[in-house]
Amino acid sequence: MDADTKQCGASGLALFLGLVMILLVVAVAFAAAIGDYRIDVGTVFLAVTNGLGLTSADIPPIEQSVVWDLRLSRALVAALAGAGLAICGAILQALLRNALAEPFVLGVSAGASTGAVAVIVLGIGAGSLSLSMGAFAGAFAAFALVALLSNGATSGPNHTILAGVAASQLFNALTSYVVTTSGNAQQARDVMFWLLGSFGGVRWPDFQLLVIVVAIGLVICLLMARSLDAFTFGDEDAASLGVPVARIRLILFGVTALMTATIVSMVGTIGFVGLVVPHAARYIVGPLHLRLLPACAAVGAVFLVLADIASRVVAEQQTIPIGVVTALVGVPFFAIILYRARPQT
């Protein structure tokens, strides 16, 4: 159908998504095999089929447990987090008409860190409130503040971004204040580690929650993909194309905030995925959102699984914060795209 555009047609997109999904399966398999305790891929396969109840192969219980209980859930959460952050980035770049927009631009990450710090350092909730719930509450508080400052995001993209900047500054200041006045050295280190993102400690319940949130988010965004395209020339232009602008924007900001807050509350603020992956995907499949969003989800998933593998193998006996890896890998990759997509005039 798109014979004369630069991008390939529907079959080309299907081929691309198929290839990326194969890559994702391979990456997840490696993520489950690689680590301080190495397990060969054949055993990983059997451990997975055992876990699913398809086989009852005789493999050492320790290997079964490492693959199924620790590494597989971790890899799948990484994939979902990557997919979710990339989708959110693409949506916000379209709605805010800003190439620099990413999931944390509306203050969600700053709010989450304040919430997490309140739980870690101040002990708010006295043990009944987990770090995740604190982070989630903080993230939504920040989003609510941004919505308030920008009149429900109706005051134009720049106004909304400025409201996000203000909220980020406020919540970052609160975080720093709490850490410096109340925290000890160990707590400060915990907070910093959490802020840079980590998949350590995620388990199947996290996966179950995240798969629901990301799937619902993706479906809603796909249903609104056509409307998102109409924002290419701004809000008023979208309205003149028959898009109910206020409703679409409210729903999409809400969906991205929910997805981002859920992800951040589980694995911390993993930067750069939500910024880089949409640009990379747009470069491959073009700017139309019905194509872009699935591509973002697939590429984002692979990217974070690979980044997680890298974070575990680069330094022996240590795990580098995932945010460090995404930036170290992402920036050179981003530089290539920027260079190749530079204006020709």
Add this chain to the structure above:
Amino acid sequence: MTVTAKNLVWGAQRKTIVNNVSLDVAEGETLGLIGPNGSGKSSLLRLLSGLRAPLSGRVEILGQDIARVSRKTLARQLAFVQQNATTDTNVSVRDVVRLGRTPHRSALAGWTAADEAAVSAALERVEMAGRRAQAWQTLSGGERQRVHIARALAQSPRVMFLDEPTNHLDIHHQIEILRMVRRLDVTSVVALHDLNLAATFCDRIVVLQAGAVVACGTPAGVLTPPLLRDVFQVEAEVTFEPQTARPHIRFRAA
């Protein structure tokens, strides 16, 4: 009447910008909106096309009150061309024109032959068919404006609103755009700055001053030296083109 406005009032922060405007546009007519800066031309166009809701008064298009019609239904019947709408996204000419089909498509429906036909016809109409694969960013100002008009045409509208479509274009492209708009078989309402262009291309002209209609009629009936002095504060001489009997305005320095 294709477009009927009755007693439209709109304002912001206690300042009235559109003050009790009523007007009618007949089927197929090209109506020019002129007036000095800040006279409410753009605001009136947005009220007429339903992009803004009036504080009071109403607009009927093709016999229906637009306040009672959904945005999507409205966008199938009328199109709005903004001045200098631009984007940073790397889209092709065809992608932009395809956006015009948005109100005709459901969320996940495929691209139909009718969609393709509308896009192709629109591109032909503005003589950009050969440039469909070109990147939007590489187009000149006049080409961008033509692509915007093509996008509006792809909506298959019966009424088109254009907000200063000739802004920032050289004289050749100004004339080209307006000639094209005039030839389209849609009813159009065009806000214009250049009085001679309005005189040449519009069937009727509405003159706005401080948000109110001060004159309405044929170019020859409206563009008189007293009105120009009154509204635009210029001294001018009006002569008539021998062949078309349309007025031609010459401004005097003092």
